[in-house]
Amino acid sequence: MLRLLRSRPNLFSLASRVHAARGVAESAGPQPHFIQVHRVNIRRKWFRPRNIIIAGCIYYVCYRVYKASVLGTLGAWVDEQEKELTTSEREELEEELLEPLFIPLPFTTKAVPSPPYRYSDPEWKTFVRVSKNKDQMRAIQGSLAEIVRKMAVATPELTQRCGRDMKLGRYWLDIQYPPRPPPTFVRKGICIDSDSIYVGEQPVDSLVVFRTQRALWPSALTVSLWSFSEALMKQNALYIAKLFGLEPTPSPPLQQAVDRIQQKWKKPSTSFPSASTQTATDDGDGGGGGSTTDAEPPAEKQPPAPDAGAGGALPLPPGAEPGKPKGVRDIYIIRHTQEHTSGAWQAFKQTFAQTWRPIRDLPPRGSIYVSGLVEVTTSRCFLTIDAAAFWDPKTENFDMKTATFRLRTLRLRTQTAAR
Structure with missing residues (x-):
């Protein structure tokens, strides 16, 4: 208690004593100093009986809490569900538990x-029955043709170009009976x-x-990435060659077109929509004739842009609102990267669209294969579509998971020559 009341030593007096002691040591002359280095190996006692007992008690308490709160609740819920099971469900559950x-x-x-199918197989007997029923075969072909027409109507690209008044025309569909079921x-x-x-x-x-x-x-993704890398490398190689003056000279028409495009982009857009034409007819004493004038409103003076130097605000990117903060797309590095990789990204998307195919399952056992051409007519053009699908005799419907439809030709009804 008395140590708390003791005054702290003065820092200035302590510093003066240290300097005084150092001065005495220097006046006495250089003295040899001996430094002894002692290696200390600190060994920590890992296994202590007290720590083991405390850890075991903590683990046991956590296990009891977990068992009472989680396992106990789940066990009670399982018991309630088991009481509600019927006899058949209970037998199925026991059989599943007995499986390895x-x-x-x-x-x-x-x-x-x-x-391969045998004569005694029910699938082969179904094939024989369908092949002898001509009406059923025509119904199967007509059903697939109608599905093709509905798929064409549901395609926005075709309806936008050909119209929605699609009617079913001729179709050439062949029915095949697979000799063996799918693997x-x-x-x-x-x-x-x-x-x-x-x-x-x-x-x-x-x-x-x-x-x-x-x-x-992923073959489609790999090929698309290869096209992306190839296009990007070609673009970088052309850019480096241009820096060294090794750019191949394009043909004069192409060079002129490039120059026109560059001048168009460099020219500032200062055109405004002209005012509506006004016709004034003076019927007064002056007897003046009518005059037509095209007047343009005077351009308003814009305030000077703030300087981007010291103390000035940074210029806003094109298309950005003054009071809105810049987004991620407005950053210069990201915008420059998007512009630099736009050609390579276009090559990636084109290759991916050409190589990507949706995953299709195998047809059901005993299915009949129907394939051929279907013609769809509109007031503008003729559509010829390749169709292939499997007809399941059990459901008497086509398996749409394995069906494929592809546009073969598109012919206009009226064609005009270029003027």
Whole structure:
């Protein structure tokens, strides 16, 4: 308590004493100094009985809290759901629990070709029945042609160019009966049973296989990125060659067109819409004739732009509002990068549109293949569309997941020569 009441030493007196001691040491002459270095190895005791006991108590308390709050609630909910199960659902659940656990192995998926149809197969009997029924065959062909017409009407690009008054014209559709069902896919994996662990095979959905292949081998994206890189490298090479004066001289017409475009962009746009033409007819004593004048309103004087130097505001980007803060697109680096990669990005989109194909599943077993040409007529033009789809006898409908439609030709009804 008395130490708190003790006055603190004066810093100036302490500094004077240090300087005085240093002066005495210098007057006494140089003295040898011996520096001894001692290596100290600090060992920390990791395993202490007290820490182990405290950690064990904390873990036990956390486990009890988790078990009571989470596992207890889930257990009560499962018990309530189990009481509401019917006898059939309970049997299905028991069968699923008895099935062995399957852990698939990567890169072990393979396609297994299916055996051809036999005379005794129900699918082949359906093929024979459909082939003998001419009315049903014509109904199948007409149904696919009508689907093609509806798909054409639902396409905005075609309706904008050809009109919405699309009618079904002629169609040439062929019906084919596949000799064998589509292949199946299997993959290997580790099967864990109640008695043993072994390596087995299990069938897998074909759509899952196709999506996995698309994710592992994105060919369309790879080719598009290659086109992007190629176009960007060519653009940079031409720019470097232009800096060194090695740019190839274009043809005179092309050079003139480029010069006109550059002059058009460099010329400031100062044109305004002219005022409406006014006709004044003087019927007074002067007897003057009518006069027509085109008057333009005088341009308002704009305030001088603020200086971007010291103390002045930075110039706003084109198209930006004065009171609105600049966005990310208004930054110079981002805008310059977008302009520099615009040509390469256009090449990327063009290649991607040419190589991208949607993922299509295999048709159902026992389906009938229908393919050919369908003509759709409008008041402006004729459309010829390639169509291919599988007709499922079980549902008596076309499987739209595997259907493909592609525009083959577009012919105008009236063609005029250039003047």
